Amino acid sequence: MLPLAVHIWVSKKKQLMKQSPDSHSVRGFTLMELLITLAVAGILLGIAVPSFKETLQQSRQDSRVMDLTGALTFARSEAIKQSSRVSVCARNSDTSCGTNWNQGWIVFVDNAATAGIIDASETVLKVASPLPTGFTLANSAITQGVADATQRSYVRFGPRGLSNWRGSGTFTFCDDRGSRAARAVNVSMSGDVRQARSTGDGTLYDTFGQAITCDDSP
Numbered sequence: 582m583l584p585l586a587v588h589i590w591v592s593k594k595k596q597l598m599k600q601s602p603d604s605h606s607v608r609g610f611t612l613m614e615l616l617i618t619l620a621v622a623g624i625l626l627g628i629a630v631p632s633f634k635e636t637l638q639q640s641r642q643d644s645r646v647m648d649l650t651g652a653l654t655f656a657r658s659e660a661i662k663q664s665s666r667v668s669v670c671a672r673n674s675d676t677s678c679g680t681n682w683n684q685g686w687i688v689f690v691d692n693a694a695t696a697g698i699i700d701a702s703e704t705v706l707k708v709a710s711p712l713p714t715g716f717t718l719a720n721s722a723i724t725q726g727v728a729d730a731t732q733r734s735y736v737r738f739g740p741r742g743l744s745n746w747r748g749s750g751t752f753t754f755c756d757d758r759g760s761r762a763a764r765a766v767n768v769s770m771s772g773d774v775r776q777a778r779s780t781g782d783g784t785l786y787d788t789f790g791q792a793i794t795c796d797d798s799p
Contacts, residue, residue: 722750
């Protein structure tokens with residue numbers, strides 16, 4: 582005699598085999614339903630992709646703004662702590678300064694007479710990598726003894742936290758979205774570092790009170 586469990590299984594199996602095939606059929610999509618589904622998916626995708634791209638681009642922009650703000654604040658803090666001079670310069674290589682801020686920046690002890698240049702005796706403290714493609718960084722500052730604000734290749738902080746930008750200055754980040762997505766970091770006469778704030782209409786202002794703009798050409 583078959584065990585009871587086996588007997589029950591065999592009985593159920595026979596019942597299933599007697600059932601009509603149609604009783605287990607699954608209704609599929611009609612062609613019209615499939616076309617409507619694809620159309621709705623296409624619309625949603627068209628909305629989501631640009632929004633995701635914008636979010637990703639803004640995240641990368643904000644990340645580099647925070648990196649530079651942190652580097653400038655760190656340089657000032659180290660200058661005060663070490664009773665020394667510490668500079669942040671545009672990066673040419675990981676051990677030398679340049680003039681193009683898009684290539685990143687370097688924080689280094691800058692006590693030698695050749696300000697803004699990394700000498701053999703000076704220590705590199707931090708190095709930042711180049712900006713992502715499509716992003717730019719520039720600055721405009723007035724240094725001691727110079728009346729006009731122009732692009733500067735470095736900013737140096739002294740033992741009391743003051744910078745050589747005695748007339749203040751602003752770093753401006755831009756990308757292909759133009760002025761509406763601009764971000765900026767202001768360095769005051771005292772060496773204080775702050776991200777630029779926007780007004781109610783979204784306009785950013787530099788340390789000189791001028792509206793910050795980027796190249797809005799397509």
